[in-house]
Amino acid sequence: YHGWVYGQDGSLVDVPLESRCYHNKLDKQELAAKSVRVETYKGFIFGCHDPEAPSLEDYLGEFRFYLDTIWEGGGAGLELLGPPMKSLLHCNWKVPVENFVGDGYHVGWTHAAALGQIGGPFAGLVGNRADIPFDDLGLQFTTRHGHGFGLVDNAAAGIHRKGDGWNKYLEDTRGEVRRKFGADRERLYVGHWNGAIFPNCSFLYGTNTFKIW
Numbered sequence: 383y384h385g386w387v388y389g390q391d392g393s394l395v396d397v398p399l400e401s402r403c404y405h406n407k408l409d410k411q412e413l414a415a416k417s418v419r420v421e422t423y424k425g426f427i428f429g430c431h432d433p434e435a436p437s438l439e440d441y442l443g444e445f446r447f448y449l450d451t452i453w454e455g456g457g458a459g460l461e462l463l464g465p466p467m468k469s470l471l472h473c474n475w476k477v478p479v480e481n482f483v484g485d486g487y488h489v490g491w492t493h494a495a496a497l498g499q500i501g502g503p504f505a506g507l508v509g510n511r512a513d514i515p516f517d518d519l520g521l522q523f524t525t526r527h528g529h530g531f532g533l534v535d536n537a538a539a540g541i542h543r544k545g546d547g548w549n550k551y552l553e554d555t556r557g558e559v560r561r562k563f564g565a566d567r568e569r570l571y572v573g574h575w576n577g578a579i580f581p582n583c584s585f586l587y588g589t590n591t592f593k594i595w
Contacts, residue, residue: 388415424453445529451567452587456555462592475582478595482576482584483530484522503540520573528580537574538588
């Protein structure tokens with residue numbers, strides 16, 4: 383914005399009108415760009431400002447066991463497509479992530495109108511009044527560091543009114559998931575997830591959205 387020039391290492395190397403505007407008293411070392419640790423997992427890129435934080439793989443920990451099921455899947459993994467949508471939520475920034483990890487209680491009420499129009503496997507949740515076998519609906523997982531997800535069985539394409547192509551893809555690839563990861567994670571692969579990597583990444587596998595808070 384003001385024409386300050388930074389080197390590839392983040393150092394501040396030039397400030398226009400430095401002597402006239404700042405009387406040559408700028409501490410360029412203090413004003414250098416802050417460094418960010420960058421690590422990747424399955425093609426997803428994460429940045430961290432804390433040099434003392436654990437490695438990305440250690441932080442994800444056993445949650446990687448579950449993530450691999452969908453982030454690698456039966457082929458080359460996932461691809462995020464843009465452009466992104468942006469929203470403003472006036473709340474503590476950690477609340478949405480906790481919601482994505484485990485709050486299935488709101489779905490039948492908050493999303494009732496949409497689920498009623500869409501139909502399919504989620505229609506029975508409308509109004510939180512349906513007599514459906516909730517205990518057999520799916521599974522809930524949480525791991526260290528606040529990561530976790532809820533699974534609705536056999537519902538990966540459930541939110542899509544025209545899900546034939548998505549269902550065919552799942553059927554064509556689930557055998558490879560079973561071969562690589564086993565039958566238990568094949569079950570995860572064909573289900574719908576509401577999940578989160580604490581503290582600021584949430585995703586819906588099946589609905590197929592990925593959020594940064």
